[in-house]
Amino acid sequence: MGKATGFIEIKREEAAERDPKKRLNDWKEYSAPFSDELMSRQGARCMDCGTPFCHIGTEINGATSGCPVYNLIPEWNDLVYRGKWKEALERLEKTNNFPEFTGRVCPAPCEGSCTVAISDPAVTIKNIERAIIDKGFENGWITPRIPAKRTGKTIAIVGSGPAGMASADQLNQAGHTITVFEKADRPGGLLMYGIPNMKLEKEVVERRIDLLRQEGIDFVTSTEVGKDITAEELKAKYDAVIVCTGAQKQRDLPLQGREAEGVHFAMDYLTASTKSLLGTKLEEGEWIDAEGKDVIVIGGGDTGADCIATALRQNCNSIVQFGKHPQLPLARTEDNAWPEFPKVFSVDYAHKEAEAKFGEDPRQYSIQTKKFVKDENGKLKELHTVQMKKVTDESGMFVYEEVPGTEKVWPAQLVLIAIGFEGPEQPVLQQFGVDTDNRKVKAVYGEFSTNVEGVFAAGDARRGQSLIVWAINEGREVARQVDHYLMGSSSLPSVAAM
Numbered sequence: 413m414g415k416a417t418g419f420i421e422i423k424r425e426e427a428a429e430r431d432p433k434k435r436l437n438d439w440k441e442y443s444a445p446f447s448d449e450l451m452s453r454q455g456a457r458c459m460d461c462g463t464p465f466c467h468i469g470t471e472i473n474g475a476t477s478g479c480p481v482y483n484l485i486p487e488w489n490d491l492v493y494r495g496k497w498k499e500a501l502e503r504l505e506k507t508n509n510f511p512e513f514t515g516r517v518c519p520a521p522c523e524g525s526c527t528v529a530i531s532d533p534a535v536t537i538k539n540i541e542r543a544i545i546d547k548g549f550e551n552g553w554i555t556p557r558i559p560a561k562r563t564g565k566t567i568a569i570v571g572s573g574p575a576g577m578a579s580a581d582q583l584n585q586a587g588h589t590i591t592v593f594e595k596a597d598r599p600g601g602l603l604m605y606g607i608p609n610m611k612l613e614k615e616v617v618e619r620r621i622d623l624l625r626q627e628g629i630d631f632v633t634s635t636e637v638g639k640d641i642t643a644e645e646l647k648a649k650y651d652a653v654i655v656c657t658g659a660q661k662q663r664d665l666p667l668q669g670r671e672a673e674g675v676h677f678a679m680d681y682l683t684a685s686t687k688s689l690l691g692t693k694l695e696e697g698e699w700i701d702a703e704g705k706d707v708i709v710i711g712g713g714d715t716g717a718d719c720i721a722t723a724l725r726q727n728c729n730s731i732v733q734f735g736k737h738p739q740l741p742l743a744r745t746e747d748n749a750w751p752e753f754p755k756v757f758s759v760d761y762a763h764k765e766a767e768a769k770f771g772e773d774p775r776q777y778s779i780q781t782k783k784f785v786k787d788e789n790g791k792l793k794e795l796h797t798v799q800m801k802k803v804t805d806e807s808g809m810f811v812y813e814e815v816p817g818t819e820k821v822w823p824a825q826l827v828l829i830a831i832g833f834e835g836p837e838q839p840v841l842q843q844f845g846v847d848t849d850n851r852k853v854k855a856v857y858g859e860f861s862t863n864v865e866g867v868f869a870a871g872d873a874r875r876g877q878s879l880i881v882w883a884i885n886e887g888r889e890v891a892r893q894v895d896h897y898l899m900g901s902s903s904l905p906s907v908a909a910m
């Protein structure tokens with residue numbers, strides 16, 4: 413249980429970050445190395461409360477609370493406190509296929525529901541998770557696990573993001589023969605092209621994919637299902653198919669002037685940046701450069717923050733992030749009680765970096781874009797906005813209305829639209845003939861089967877744009893269902909069945 417009095421004696425300490433001013437000069441991860449001793453001390457704060465909401469992931473009021481893969485958090489906190497790192501790794505690997513991803517970029521809903529957090533700062537669960545898996549790789553404890561027997565059953569997985577990778581890993585360990593089709597030139601989904609290198613170094617993603625390859629999984633890249641190979645061909649050739657195509661159809665802002673040169677989708681910008689960073693710029697597309705430009709990111713979420721960090725490293729002249737909503741409160745409000753995910757103000761890595769470079773937080777709240785304005789050459793030159801306020805209408809509903817006299821003109825040569833996603837790309841789903849619900853694949857959680865015999869769906873394609881840890885959960889769960897479908901029973905683990 414950690415140290416019996418640890419939560420009283422020891423203060424929360426997080427792993428340090430590199431100096432924001434210095435890290436802007438490179439594309440390496442922003443986190444700094446941390447010691448075993450720090451992690452052991454932090455593990456001692458876990459009080460093994462007996463009601464560990466931290467390890468039971470669920471959704472409360474539309475947000476995740478607790479760990480969706482049911483990580484055995486109190487157990488490995490204790491093992492790390494006692495210096496038993498290898499045992500901690502064994503426990504961690506029982507529930508999470510890729511802790512090196514979640515330990516770096518998960519928003520840690522486990523910490524929001526940690527019992528210590530009722531009165532004090534939560535246990536640093538995410539840092540401890542990362543420390544365990546990083547130590548596992550450093551010490552050579554993680555080696556390829558090649559299945560002893562093959563069942564002769566074949567499975568095609570469409571999409572190589574965390575959902576596709578997790579289902580491939582589970583089903584491969586069950587002895588099936590797995591082929592993962594990926595339309596991009598590199599596997600990894602949003603882990604590879606989406607989340608920037610500063611948050612998750614691409615060597616970390618490639619290390620895991622190499623391991624999966626050594627274990628027998630075939631990744632077929634630059635192959636778009638629906639174009640390069642048809643859905644019919646996959647259904648005919650494989651015993652089962654899993655659709656893990658993500659939810660990457662970007663939401664647009666079709667305002668006057670949208671066609672101006674210099675207005676881009678966030679994902680196009682982030683993808684081009686990572687491709688260029690990985691050294692294939694000339695072959696694979698345009699590098700959208702922010703150097704010397706006044707940059708505006710429209711959208712107050714994490715994707716927007718990743719755009720800020722990227723533009724800062726490209727040496728932009730200025731940076732602003734527009735959010736539709738007001739600034740969040742500094743502490744939980746009455747309608748956001750523990751163990752819900754805390755909806756409170758926080759300063760992301762990108763915001764710290766913008767402040768270090770320009771002296772202020774780049775965020776503007778309750779703001780709405782009215783139009784884009786271009787110059788005589790069709791290039792973006794400015795953006796017009798108005799402030800909004802939340803009011804209650806006659807039926808008692810909250811609505812936003814413009815505040816008269818708050819119109820403003822912002823000079824801008826680059827605008828990045830990061831206002832969310834509309835769901836999965838539809839053509840491939842239509843080719844499979846799967847039913848959709850609000851654009852997402854219709855497949856009930858826990859069953860994951862679609863209306864088409866032998867075709868399953870998981871991850872963002874099924875639940876909409878979400879989190880890596882949910883993608884891993886769904887990858888594991890769909891694997892068990894597919895194994896059951898092919899073999900009549902399954903010994904793969906499941907939290908849905910608990």
Ligand SMILES: Cc1cc2nc3c(=O)[nH]c(=O)nc-3n(C[C@H](O)[C@H](O)[C@H](O)COP(=O)(O)OP(=O)(O)OC[C@H]3O[C@@H](n4cnc5c(N)ncnc54)[C@H](O)[C@@H]3O)c2cc1C
Nearest residue numbers: 571573574575595601602637657658871872878879880883
């Ligand atoms: C910019 C950004 C930053 C994010 N940061 C975080 C974060 O810090 N923490 C977090 O927990 N979550 C984050 N998320 C969300 C998280 O990345 C996703 O929820 C997760 O990656 C979903 O996994 P997935 O496997 O379902 O889909 P994806 O990761 O989207 O992978 C789907 C894959 O399918 C491929 N594909 C699609 N159609 C086809 C086809 N027809 N044929 C072949 N391949 C196809 C795509 O190319 C893609 O590689 C972020 C999302 C974005 C956009």
Ligand code: SF4
Nearest residue numbers: 479514518520522538
């Ligand atoms: S995967 Fe996320 S929610 Fe689960 S223990 Fe790790 S940081 Fe917490």
